[in-house]
Amino acid sequence: xxxxxxxxKILIDDLNLEELTPEDIDDNAPLFGEGLGLDSLxxxxxxxxxxxxxxxxxKNMEEGRVAFQSIExxxxxxxxxxxxx
Amino acid sequence: MPSRKSKQWxxxxxxxNWQHNVFYxxxxxxxKPAAYCLLLFVVLYYTLLRPEVxxxxxxxxxxRFPGRTPLRMLWDSYLLSLGIGRTLVDRAILGIxxxxxxxxxxxxxxxxxxxxxxxxxxxxxxxxxxxxxxxxSNLAALNTPVSLLIHRDEEDRxxxxxxxxxxxxxxxxxxxxxxxxxxxxxxxxxxxxxLLCIMGDRNMGGEGGSVSVDFLxxxxxxxxxxxxxxxxxxxxxxxxxxxxxxxxxxxxHVAKTFQIPENLGRSAHAYLPFARxxxxxxxxxxxxxxxxxxxxxxxxxxxx
Numbered sequence: 001x002x003x004x005x006x007x008x009k010i011l012i013d014d015l016n017l018e019e020l021t022p023e024d025i026d027d028n029a030p031l032f033g034e035g036l037g038l039d040s041l042x043x044x045x046x047x048x049x050x051x052x053x054x055x056x057x058x059k060n061m062e063e064g065r066v067a068f069q070s071i072e073x074x075x076x077x078x079x080x081x082x083x084x085x
Numbered sequence: 086m087p088s089r090k091s092k093q094w095x096x097x098x099x100x101x102n103w104q105h106n107v108f109y110x111x112x113x114x115x116x117k118p119a120a121y122c123l124l125l126f127v128v129l130y131y132t133l134l135r136p137e138v139x140x141x142x143x144x145x146x147x148x149r150f151p152g153r154t155p156l157r158m159l160w161d162s163y164l165l166s167l168g169i170g171r172t173l174v175d176r177a178i179l180g181i182x183x184x185x186x187x188x189x190x191x192x193x194x195x196x197x198x199x200x201x202x203x204x205x206x207x208x209x210x211x212x213x214x215x216x217x218x219x220x221x222s223n224l225a226a227l228n229t230p231v232s233l234l235i236h237r238d239e240e241d242r243x244x245x246x247x248x249x250x251x252x253x254x255x256x257x258x259x260x261x262x263x264x265x266x267x268x269x270x271x272x273x274x275x276x277x278x279x280l281l282c283i284m285g286d287r288n289m290g291g292e293g294g295s296v297s298v299d300f301l302x303x304x305x306x307x308x309x310x311x312x313x314x315x316x317x318x319x320x321x322x323x324x325x326x327x328x329x330x331x332x333x334x335x336x337x338h339v340a341k342t343f344q345i346p347e348n349l350g351r352s353a354h355a356y357l358p359f360a361r362x363x364x365x366x367x368x369x370x371x372x373x374x375x376x377x378x379x380x381x382x383x384x385x386x387x388x389x
């Protein structure tokens with residue numbers, strides 16, 4: 001399973017997005033607002049989830065800002081961080 | 086995310102620019118007594134001749150003092166307006182005449198220092214009471230950067246104390262109208278082990294959801310973002326109320342401290358007990374200091 005698919009499954013499970021399936025989530029849709037429909041406080045949850053499942057601590061929130069644009073961007077961020085670890 | 090357009094409160098002062106400038110000039114030329122003296126008459130004018138001012142304060146006063154006669158309610162309204170007037174004058178004094186002209190008790194700072202020493206940052210939850218800007222100046226003793234989640238209306242006329250002398254702000258302001266309601270910036274502050282101050286009595290508009298808790302006999306929506314941030318980062322929480330004591334000095338009252346269990350998750354309900362703890366502390370505070378609570382809008386309105 002690639003990072004994007006794993007990420008979608010984790011988000012559905014951990015954020016209780018029970019009405020969605022991984023296929024419903026567009027790789028490039030915004031995570032917040034009109035896309036996946038997450039709200040600003042879910043960003044806190046997202047930081048915790050990334051650390052819990054991928055062992056990546058987002059310390060610099062400017063990086064987080066870029067990564068949190070979409071599933072595509074977040075998966076790329078995770079892959080890059082895991083490669084450099 | 087709540088719409089900013091629907092909020093009933095405004096951070097805008099009811100005074101005009103020239104009225105503010107009269108006070109600033111008076112403080113420079115006549116010092117504290119002259120400004121306090123003028124304030125008595127200005128507040129009297131607003132209380133007697135500006136019904137909208139009385140109306141704004143009535144939402145809180147009717148609940149804090151149920152069953153008051155109209156005349157007594159008028160007096161309560163005067164005292165409440167005088168309370169916020171003194172706060173505004175005091176913060177101008179702090180900015181214009183300097184911190185040596187305003188005594189802030191160091192009490193409470195050692196308790197905050199101990200919490201900060203745990204190394205997870207510290208979330209200070211306060212409310213629109215007393216004079217938080219004076220408390221912020223007191224936090225300098227902790228030698229840790231302070232960030233404050235605060236929204237300022239574009240047409241705000243009254244100045245923050247540091248703006249009187251063009252000094253660098255002693256705290257960093259995080260705007261809840263910014264990207265993701267400032268959530269990422271707040272997380273960064275805590276990950277850096279710094280101080281984050283959030284108003285726990287008012288949803289600023291962009292930083293997340295709220296939970297309903299009874300306050301003075303009716304349900305009010307309070308933000309739960311401070312508790313969620315604490316749960317996610319391990320930062321301890323301190324409920325603080327900076328207030329004007331009877332002697333005219335300011336004190337930083339640490340009402341409560343607590344540690345929120347880690348990873349409580351997404352549900353607002355998980356944070357309800359902590360919001361209730363904050364509200365209980367706030368009720369105790371307004372019982373003891375009824376004229377130092379400055380939310381001049383109907384917090385109990387279902388639209389809020």
